[in-house]
Amino acid sequence: MASSPTCIDPFEGHRLWAENYDTDHNPLLALERRILQPHLDKLQGQFVVDVGCGTGRWLTFALESGAKVAGLDLTPQMLAQAAAKPGLQGRLARADAQSLPLAGEAADITLCSFCVSYVRDLSSVFAELTRITRPEGRLIVSDIHPAALAAGWKRTFRNAGRLYEMKLDPPRSKDPLRAGLEAGLTLWRVFEPRFGEPERPLFERAGKAETYEAVTVVPALLITLWDRGG
Numbered sequence: 001m002a003s004s005p006t007c008i009d010p011f012e013g014h015r016l017w018a019e020n021y022d023t024d025h026n027p028l029l030a031l032e033r034r035i036l037q038p039h040l041d042k043l044q045g046q047f048v049v050d051v052g053c054g055t056g057r058w059l060t061f062a063l064e065s066g067a068k069v070a071g072l073d074l075t076p077q078m079l080a081q082a083a084a085k086p087g088l089q090g091r092l093a094r095a096d097a098q099s100l101p102l103a104g105e106a107a108d109i110t111l112c113s114f115c116v117s118y119v120r121d122l123s124s125v126f127a128e129l130t131r132i133t134r135p136e137g138r139l140i141v142s143d144i145h146p147a148a149l150a151a152g153w154k155r156t157f158r159n160a161g162r163l164y165e166m167k168l169d170p171p172r173s174k175d176p177l178r179a180g181l182e183a184g185l186t187l188w189r190v191f192e193p194r195f196g197e198p199e200r201p202l203f204e205r206a207g208k209a210e211t212y213e214a215v216t217v218v219p220a221l222l223i224t225l226w227d228r229g230g
Helices: 009-020 029-039 056-063 078-082 123-132 148-149 176-182 197-205 210-216
Strands: 007-008 047-051 068-073 092-094 109-115 133-146 157-161 162-166 183-192 219-228
Touching: 007 009, 009 078, 009 157, 009 162, 029 056, 029 133, 029 183, 029 197, 029 219, 047 056, 056 068, 068 078, 078 092, 092 197, 109 123, 123 133, 123 176, 133 148, 133 176, 176 219, 197 210
Parallel strands: 007 162, 047 068, 047 109, 068 092, 109 133
Antiparallel strands: 133 219, 157 162, 183 219
């Protein structure tokens, strides 16, 4: 019989998860990259800021694409993993998404991936994302789809053979779409992808092949692309 996961605060959870984050068979990360990467094809010379950068997976992609980058995250252990990657040392800082240590209108592209569902006050986060993005710049926000959470999906990971579940705050009063519009952003594109055949092998490697068909009926991610007006 499978053991029940231990519920854990997200900050402590990411501290424990950091060491294995890049090696876990995570289909959500793979799906996000499959959908989002084609829309990050013109990064040469752009300044890309990743808020909630984690271990630096998008920073590495942006750097290899010719961008200048900066990464911000609240978890020191995640930042330590990012700093060990080529080119990222000195481009990282510990920061809360609701109070970013960057000048206004600094970023050409601001990215916030798998972060907003941990935040209670979405208005303050979107205000900061908007503040640091230059006029005519672009913001990209992605996270697990609300429909997936409503269907009972959990954020779980293993550490030292033990299963943990991230404890999320109660439902927020605002959703990301409304918060972005109230921040004065213009919605450019919305993606609500489901898992597909490219992600099936990751379920199999993680020993979850039996769950694949069931989860494909629910949108897995909500990815929003925004323009910041001049």
